[in-house]
Amino acid sequence: MKKEIFDIIVLGGGPAGMMAAGRAGELGSRVLLIEKNDRLGKKLSITGGRRCNITNAERNNHLFLDNFPESKQFLFSPFSQFNVDSTFEFFERRGLPLVVEDRNRAFPKSEKAEDVCEVLRKYVSESGNVKVKLNTAFISFVIKDGLLTGVKTSSGTFYASRIIIATGGLAAPETGSTGEGLSALAFIGHSVKEPDPDMAPLRTSSKWVHSLLGTTVEDMELRFIQNEKTKLKKRGRLLFTHFGISGPLVINSAHEVKKLLKKGTVIASVDLFPDYDLGSMDSLLLDLFEQHKNKQLKTALKELLQKKLSEVILELPKVPNGDTPVHSITKEQRKILVRTLKDLRFPINGTMGFEWSIVADGGVAPKEVDFKSMTSRLFSNLYLIGDTLNISRPSGGFSLQLCWTTGWIAGTHAAQN
Template structure:
């Protein structure tokens, strides 16, 4: 639950009914062997995503489910707030008493998630919490980030600060890009702050989270002593990533071609502070199409959490990213899709009895 960013409570029933263990057992029962990697992430032992697709395809085939490939649903039909079928793209009506909208969000459109589900649910009277990019790289205002493009920093601490207040924090890997910052720590942070965007946020990067400023200053004193007569940029080259060295002047105002013996105590302390608080202005997130997840979606107040059925239209169900739920990285979004999909399926079966 700690990894679910929005509307975690809504997911209690579905995650309870079909949790991560059930999902692994399900795939194992279909003959897919699994393995557990770092952070308890589960993958097919073969490392082949196609194995999952083919196992699901065979399962549907055995269960005599008819699949219509390359047939986009254009509209969900309802009469007197009761589902009656769908219109597919050759304008054919397919009658049915239950319809499950599992069309995903608006991210990575080439995968087929074009936001149709939001439109169709809205046409049927549902409120859509406006879609926002989540698990997405962030755009920085400072031009100097371009100089750091490609620089990857491990185990750094990154804080999002809004009006002097830390609103979210992550430790992990950060990657500088030509537009700003990315990498696992930033993607997670983006999910925690996207409701505050596009208001200008500050991002504070601590290169040495497990070292206090005083300890870092002591390290600098030692380095300066051992590098007597050398330029600052050469003296600190083992401490600071080489790409970042030319930016020391931007961060601190200290000339990197100054000899360490000439650096004043104030300058040295300022350097220690700056390395623990590199500050960026966040102008916003990259667009939805570049976001791993679409936050926002069908209002959870309008869906029954114990069945996934719409509270507005009988026979209408929702599953996955189309719902206003989202989680951090780690397989949690896929689990949400499988759990809500499973619960919808069980409920539809019950409706059809």
């Protein structure tokens, strides 16, 4: 049987792998792209609620990289080669205009993640140099004389002089990111930080929180408290779910909260009226009660809070019952209500699992990679990109920008090597 020879093998057909394969093919390399799903870009097609938050339009490299506090020093070199401007240019040149929404989040104007996948699939195929092998799972590396020479897969062994690994992390395993790539990297000697869900919603055992399922508070302040000290404070939108709390602000806090949970109990405190201090909140309630003195408390409170939220709050221990006539509420009861609205507490028991996480932290330690070319410091013909790297970042398009940047650089350098 004739043995097919490739210059480069790319493992994993997600955003990073497609970018790398397309780029290497464009530069004339013969590339084999191996993907275990029956199509490329399965996870990409569900990103950003299927609208794909394709990048974050912070055009200044320094300000952009401020969002990667732990890995900033590694990323200057890659971002001097391919940055947010390059991403805009790449997609717009290929007929996919981008629009920028709040918090600099950029999306395709068509609002379809599938259109982003289509641009990349086309990029992969247009040079005619990339062979795509679907339904093929990478199993392990072939090593000869201390060099990687190929890969064993469910469809046989393939050889190439350079290998780019883009098999992702562990977030959303149903899309194919199940971690074999990371195991194979650990097997050949890379330090792989055990992945665990990083950017994910938070869980609580408080049943009353679960009963608020579907309720969104547009503007509140959320504090995470440990040993009666506020450790983290954020203001913005909060979403209650059937297991706890979610929304960008919560998801971006999960990494820190996880660290706190390792040290002990974490309590969340929600301030539903962050613009009021305790005194002005009390005055607000006094005015409200004055206007509604002959009504029941639950009716009066609807003026201030969404119905479901006020119903749930009025069932909490110590808080006056919703049927209480407003005129009979004592000063002490009013103070309790003020404190509850300003400091609604519940325990945090953990983050949701991999299936809920947007990014699972973990992956290869950045110090084991030369970021100028994305090559492994252990094997000079191995390139690591995208979610295989242990780089924490917030939500808002930063993850995909990392894929575009690292994918483009690995494709370029592997082709030129």
